[in-house]
Each structure stands twice: as structure tokens, then as C-alpha cells.
Amino acid sequence: MIVLFNCTCAVPTTMDSFHPVPVKVNPDLQKERDAALFNPVELTYLKDGGKDKTERRRRCELLAINDPDLQHKDISFMARNERYSNAVRKAVIIARKIKEHRLTNMEEKQLYISAATQYDTYGFGLHYGMFLPALSAQCDEEQRNYWLPLAENLKILGTYAQTELGHGTFIRGLETTAIYDPKTEEFVLHTPTLSALKWWPGNMGKTATHAVVLAQLYTNGKSYGLHPFIVQLRSLENHQPLPGITLGDIGPKLGFHSFDNGFLGFDHVRIPRRNMLMKYSQVSPDGFYIKPIHAKLTYSTMVEARVTLVSDIAYSLSQAVTIAVRYSAVRRQTEQIKGVKEPQILDYRTQQLKLFPYLAAAYAFTFTSFVITGRYIEVQNEMNDGNMESLSELHALSAGLKAFTSYVGNEGIEVCRLSCGGHGYSQASGFPELYTLTAPISTFEGENTVMLLQTARYLMKCATTAKRGLELPRFVLYLSQRQKGQCPARNESDLLDHGLLSDAFEHRARRLVIEAAQKMQSNIGKGNPQHVAWNNCHMYLLKAASAHCHFYVVQTFVKYINDTEMSDAVRDILTSLCQFYALHGIWQNAGDFLQDGYMNGNQLDMVQSLVGKLLDKIRINAVALVDAFDFRDEILCSKLGKYDGNVYEAMYEWAKNSPLNKTEVHDSYNKYLRPLMQSSKAKL
């Protein structure tokens, strides 16, 4: 039976509320909305960057949501083959509709794509997410003029092939070779071992015709390290792999079921010299190598992707808390007083302690994503002018924040699922897809531990620079400032001060960075080589990097509230949320704040007491805070998180569509159960 996504789109929407006016709203949810102390739409405008941007976003989303061509049965009821095929079908329709709707602006395209794909992966995700960015960043002008129109007009479909079976993290260890042959002016691409097979690239198994392939460049008998090459993988006539190329799908995964992550091998495949992407380094026809102005420019596509992932995590976490908070408002459980209605589970302190830290984190990460995206654009402009000075800073910041936010995001989505009890485990909740779509962010684009260690590496250098009294970039300037002694808070009201809270995280970050630097120094002092000292100090380094990122997020949240115009009511709730985010962070990491005596037991008691008090403040506004994220039901794809709160009706309707319910009696009855139960010897 085919189920279309619920056709609520026919119901009119009002200007202030993006949601169709429901026939009947669950009274508990209505009561929550009536009691909120601020207007959620104001916060929606703020988060989107203004009322006009909200309206534009809604218009883009509705274009996709209302399009009958993009409807299909629930992906939970599809097998993998069908899911892959459906994702490709939709990707093709999306491409056509983007043209028809004249969505030329990148932001609008992304909004449209994410509304159209709903909670599934996008069939051309790697093409738009990495292939095009890699071409844009790494092609010289002539190459751009040739390749970009082909890629932008989908005459070719691409992927980003870097990881191999044997190496993903340590990319200097990749084995695929590109050996220059000056006689024919070609590179010969080769996979010398099984472990050198490209493994994991998305859309490579069955979809892509081309790839940006990262391979070790050799010319004139010398190795010059990893470089990007554009390689045609499949015929543009019949999609067959080209001679010398082995391609396939790597098989089912934890999630990403609609994605054809693939493997790729080369058997001495020849490509023209100009298929090496030559913006930063070149090989001349006679094989002379010209090196780039910065050794790590080949890695720039990953930096861009890591910046984007901070926004993606904020978005997924916002979806998870929206589902869990709405459901917790309508779910009632466990009679407290005989004969009196069971309480809403949102009233349990434990439930609030599960959900509100992630609600606060969702806002904190949203604001952080604005700042890091802005910084990325600034550095990109500097780099376009030939100034590479800030590349290391951007790498350290993006690697650390991608890791810090995705750890919290993954954990938060799982906590939200658990907070919904048994129903959280049903595909109807939306959590299984949300979780499995978000879980690999901790791994791809740089495994999280490895990324935090990259941030630590940068911080160690900064600690040395600071010790020498030299200038540091703005975001690590705090490392050159002296520690401020003890936390000055005397009472609870002092502890609500944003400046004081930000100072506490600054103090912790500085202390842990300096401590890690000292541990490294003493390890090296004992005669250990650098890499042994580094390994011995991993636990300090990881903590330092994580504390630095935590401070960055707290500071960004505080600065956002201080620097942004908003109504008193919105300022009031964001202030509470920011206080809660910081105080909860102190409470959860109490050891770090107590260890050097920066805080004392009495102050920690006050922190804990404030965490409890702020729960009440957030509780009243919790539903409005998640409503402000402004997810339409068609985008949230959760029966538990429906805007109208009619959860049980929706779950029952959804379950009826399970393929197992197609017939009253399943085939397996006649095949297996009947013979078993009716065998002549069976006795009751």
C-alpha cells in the first residue's frame, strides 16, 4: 500500500505560524503554547536572520513539501534497493525543479534540497557537498571554465575519492599512485594493493561518472605527496565502468541506506596531464613540479566540509529536541496522587535534565555555526588574495568544533530517543533515521579524536607563542592572558552573570592548555621523542582541545545575546538558556573547575542549585523554544513530534501501513507455522 506524506499542505497556513492550522491540537500542547512567556516566531526570525529570510526559507520549503512529484511512501517501509532508486529519482526531480523554480542562490538551493529529501540522504550529496566544492577550490581558471559548467549542469556526476581500505585518517599514507609520463603527457593512476582500494566515497558505488581522486604524485622519479586529480569512472553513454576501473557498492551500513558508498580500483588508468587540479601546484608538460604556496591547500575541501557540519549538527540536534520536548508535553505517565491525572513526563525533573541541556546546546551550536561560517568566508577571501596566514587557525577551529559539536549532537539525539521510552525506538519516532544520519559525522571528514588532536597541536604551538610574549590570533588571545585567580562568585546571582560564566570557561581552557603543554615539555624533557611524548599526553591534549571548544561555544552564545537586537522577552529566555548551558557545563565538568581551586565546594553547590532553578524557567518555555526552530511536520518526519501533538492517532495510522499488515495472514503461516502446529503428533 502506498502512503503519501500526510497531505496537510492543502490546509491553509497563517503568516505567523508556518504550520497548517490543525483541526484539533492536543490540549496539553496547546496549554504549553498558551503559557509561554515569549512569541516563538520572534526567535524564528532571529535564528533565520530576519523576517524576510524566514519567509524565503518557508517559501523554498513549501515548494518542495507541496510538490506531488516528490511524494512517496515512507522510507521506513522500503528495502535498500528501493531506497537507493527512490533517492536517485528524487535527486533528478530536485535538479529539474531547482531550475524550474529559478533557485539560483546557494542558500535557497540547500533549503529546497533539504526539504525535498526530508530525513533521507540526498542522491547527489557528494556531487554538491564535495565534488563541486573540490573543483571550485582546486581548479585553475582554465580547468574551472571546462569542468564547472559540466558539473553544475549535471552532465557529469561526481564524488570525492580520498579514503582507502587501509587508510582514512592518515592521508599521507594513502597508496593510490599518479605517476607522470612525459612521453604521452599523461598521469597513470594505479591501485598497487588491496588496501589501496578507494573505500567509502559516497555516491561512488553506482551513481558517479567522475571523481576527484586523491593520489600520491610522482614525477621525474620523485614523490611529491597527495594531489587531486579528476578522473572519469564510467562511460557517459551506458554508465559502464571504463577500462581499468573496478567499481562497486561497499554493502549495507548502520544507516545511510539510500547512499551507494563505494569502492574503486585503478589498473594503470591513463588520464591527461591537465586532469591534475592545478590551482595551487602544477606539473609542466616535461614533468617539472611547481609546489603550492601552502603545503595543506590540498586539504581545503575538508575544511569547508567541517565548517558545514557544525550547522548540520545544530540542525539535527534541534530536530531531536523538538520531537522529544513535544512528545514529553503530551505523554502522561505514572499516577502521583490517586485519582488525579498522571503528570506530563516533561514535568519530571529527570526528563528536564535529559532534554534541556541539549535544547540549550542546539541554540548554542546554531549561533556558533553562524560565527564559524562567517570566519570561513573571511579566511577564504584572504586566501583568494594570496594571504594564507589564517589557514592554520581555521583548520584548528573547524576541526575542533566539528568534533566537539558532533560528539554532543550524537549523544543528544540518543538521549532524546531514550527520553521517549519505547516509542522512541519505533521508526515512526524519526529517531532511527536521525541518529544514523548524524552518527557518522563523528567519523567522516576527520575522525573526532584525531580532529581534537589537530586542535590540540595548534593550541600547543599557541601556548609556546604566548610564553614567548608574541602575538596570537583573536580566538586564542586568552592564552596570552594571566590566570585570574579564584572565581569571584559570592552568591547565586553572581553566578548568573554571563561575563563571570565565560571567564570560568576561559580559565578552565587556559589551565588545561597550559597543563597539556607542560606535560608535553616534561615528557620530552625525559628524553622521549616527540611522537612518544604526544602519545603519552593524549589524555591531556584531548581535554585541552575540548575545553577550548567548550569555551568558544559559551563565549559565542554570550556574545550573540550581547550583540544582537531582540525583544526583552526573547532576550530573557535566551539569557536563561545561555546561563543554563554554561552552569550545566560547569556542573558536568565540576572536577575541572575544582581541581586547581578556581571554584570551591560552596560555589559548586550554588551552581547545582541554579541548574535546578533554571529548569523551571526553561520548562515554561520549552515547547515555544522548540516551536521556534520552525520545523514543519513534513520535514521533521516524526509521529511523536507532530505540531498538533496527536501522537497516538498518528502512530496507529502509520503502523497500519506496515508491509506486514498487507494481508491478515502472512505467507509464513502456511509455509511454516501451520505445518508445525498441525503436525499429527503435536499434543497440547
Ligand SMILES: CCCCCCCCCC/C=C\C/C=C/C(=O)SCCNC(=O)CCNC(=O)[C@H](O)C(C)(C)COP(=O)(O)OP(=O)(O)OC[C@H]1O[C@@H](n2cnc3c(N)ncnc32)[C@H](O)[C@@H]1OP(=O)(O)O
Ligand atoms: C547543496 C549541498 C547539499 C550537500 C549535501 C551534502 C550531503 C553529503 C553527505 C556526505 C557524507 C559524507 C561525506 C564524507 C566525506 C569524507 O569523509 S571525505 C574524507 C575525509 N577525510 C579526512 O578528513 C581525513 C582526516 N585526516 C586529515 O585531515 C589528515 O591526515 C590529518 C590532519 C589528520 C593529518 O594530516 P598530515 O598531513 O599528516 O598532517 P600533520 O603532519 O599531522 O600536520 C602537518 C601540518 O598541517 C596542518 N594541517 C593538517 N590539516 C590541515 C588543513 N586541513 N588545513 C590546514 N592545515 C592543516 C597540521 O595542523 C600541521 O600543522 P603544523 O603547523 O605543522 O603543526
Ligand SMILES: Cc1cc2nc3c(=O)[nH]c(=O)nc-3n(C[C@H](O)[C@H](O)[C@H](O)COP(=O)(O)OP(=O)(O)OC[C@H]3O[C@@H](n4cnc5c(N)ncnc54)[C@H](O)[C@@H]3O)c2cc1C
Ligand atoms: C558514512 C560515511 C561516509 C563517508 N564518505 C566518504 C567520502 O565520501 N569520501 C571519502 O574519501 N571518505 C569517506 N568516508 C571515510 C571517512 O572519511 C573515514 O572513515 C574517516 O576519515 C576516518 O578514517 P578511518 O576510517 O581510517 O578511521 P581510523 O583512523 O582507522 O580510526 C579508527 C580509530 O583509530 C583512532 N586513531 C587513528 N589515528 C589516530 C591518531 N593519529 N591518534 C589517535 N588515535 C587515532 C581513531 O580515533 C579511531 O578511534 C566516509 C565514512 C563514512 C562512515
